[in-house]
Amino acid sequence: MIKTYRWAVIGYGAIANEMAQTLAEHGRMFYGVAGRNQERTAAFAEKYQIQKIYGKIEEVFADDQVDIVYIATPHNTHIQYLREALKAGKHVLCEKAVTLNTEELKEARQLAEKQDVVLAEAMTIYHMPLYKKLREVIADGKLGKLQLIQVSFGSYKEYDMSNRFFNPALAGGALLDIGVYALAFARIFLSQAPDQILSKVRTAPSGVDEQVGILMANPVNEMVTVTLTLHAKQPKRGVVIFEKGYVEIYDYPRADQAVIIYTEDGRKEIVACGRKEEALLYEVEDMEQAVLGGKNEMNLSDTSDVMDIMTEIRRHWRIVYSEETTETECEI
Template identity: 60%
Template sequence: MKEYRWATLGCGVIAKQLAENLKKQGKTLYGVGNRTYENAVKFAETYGVEKVYHNVYDMFHDDEVDIIYISTPHNTHITYLKEALKNGKHVLCEKSITLNSRELTEAVGLAENNNLVLAEAMTIYHMPLYKKLQEIVNSGQLGPLRFIQMNFGSYKDYNMENRFFSPSLAGGALLDIGVYALSFVRWFMAEAPDQILSQVKLAPSGVDEQAGILLMNNKQEMASVSLSLHAKQPKRGTVVFDKGYIEIYEYPRADKAVITYTEGNRREEIEAGNTDDALLYEIQDMEKAVAGEADDMQLEYTIDVMNIMTRLRNDWNMKYPEEL
């Protein structure tokens, strides 16, 4: 496989993990760009990055860059996605990949027209555990899917100016943590849900602080999702079938699950992958997709999840400044 040169737009926690996981493969991150140039310089010194961009837009025009990882705030993604794709760069973008379906459709069109790989950095789609569980489900040994139950809650400082609650930074539970829960649901459902009901509690800033969501598709597979930015919950997913149920804790970066079979109440522990290598699996799948060897980036799932989130926010009459 060709040696691909990666650049990161943003130098926060995810960018650090990108540099560290490339190093695990004996590679070095090629370039870094950041709104604050001084922070990009410090990042480059720490991780041995060759190129630091004074202007982040120079990254998009650098012929040496093959793949760009975007880890800036949600509401900046579409601007950077369009520039990267127009200039021939493959893109792996932090979730939520865009604010809404309209933006994502535009980005997907650019990627298709330029024969480029566009993907959301959704850990669930790349962890070996989920791939192994999907094989078990597809084998039929658990029978048909009946119900999925998802919990995801965190306790954030109740400051309406921080990014979690700020409309100007596309805050709210849905785009920050709900995208994980809905991606989990989509991974196990045979097709996208088309029946969606919800209740939402808005924060004083106007973004979604807490939500309960019910989903069902044409196969009558059902799911419930519970989200909160101000009430910690266990990161737990339960996937219920006729012949047993799967329990997964500490998703999305889970490496263990337990299957409890209906007959005899027998329990089976499934292990695959390593939590610490979560970003490494994303890197590997992305490079395979760019090389044309395999496409495990699940863009169709990303589109389905974005459609759900856009519909939910429309139901809540909740818009970000960029959407008004």
């Protein structure tokens, strides 16, 4: 008999709606929903036929009927909900960026380990079948040794300092919003985490990062270049370059196809696996497998490596959000 898990969602924004739609398309629904605005919470519940509406977010964590909590709120709120959910013994799938910094993530990981529950970041890249297939192709050695990874992500956002992309009160900025995808893409192909990081940032009037260039290398001299912008649409393109060829992937956050070009003869090989439309379903399925005790650690070590990189980069920029101010750094 297949185990059925009850999911509760915190939040009612765009990604929460997309997840609810994905579940509905496969004959499922959230068990419960909670949010700060009761009118919007009730509207979300009605739209997706969710039976349980919580008056307060804290009620989610006290509900014995809830197996998995899906956190889909702005990332500066994540740690407070992670603390409460994990302490209550709930498994948690949390939207990216999973926390603001390394220290918050370490705390959350320790709580998850103590309570023996699954903690995971809702990063589509970790769960798309294409990447699992590509790792098999790379492992056979036909492409040779990894040399370089190039990743870009650009979005054109309305230049309004009050929206979430530019608002420091909502932990805005390119790095935590879109850079997390680019760095996750790079990390799944690198044999080791980077230990050398250089970056250049352009800040918005609000003080958050709006355009970024990053150069990284790891102990075995595999290199990565990353370009991010909130000012221009650019292809979500990743290129993974080996001695004997390279892999090119477009729309990499939810990719279902890649092209391998072999250097010696220019031969092209198309690798197709999975469906981009099912990206969130793959997350749900992998999460439930992990909760069930399957061999799936939800790439939490990769999540931690990416968080370490982003924390180090922001430390260098001296961009610190109000929730994480220290004596040595400047609040924006």
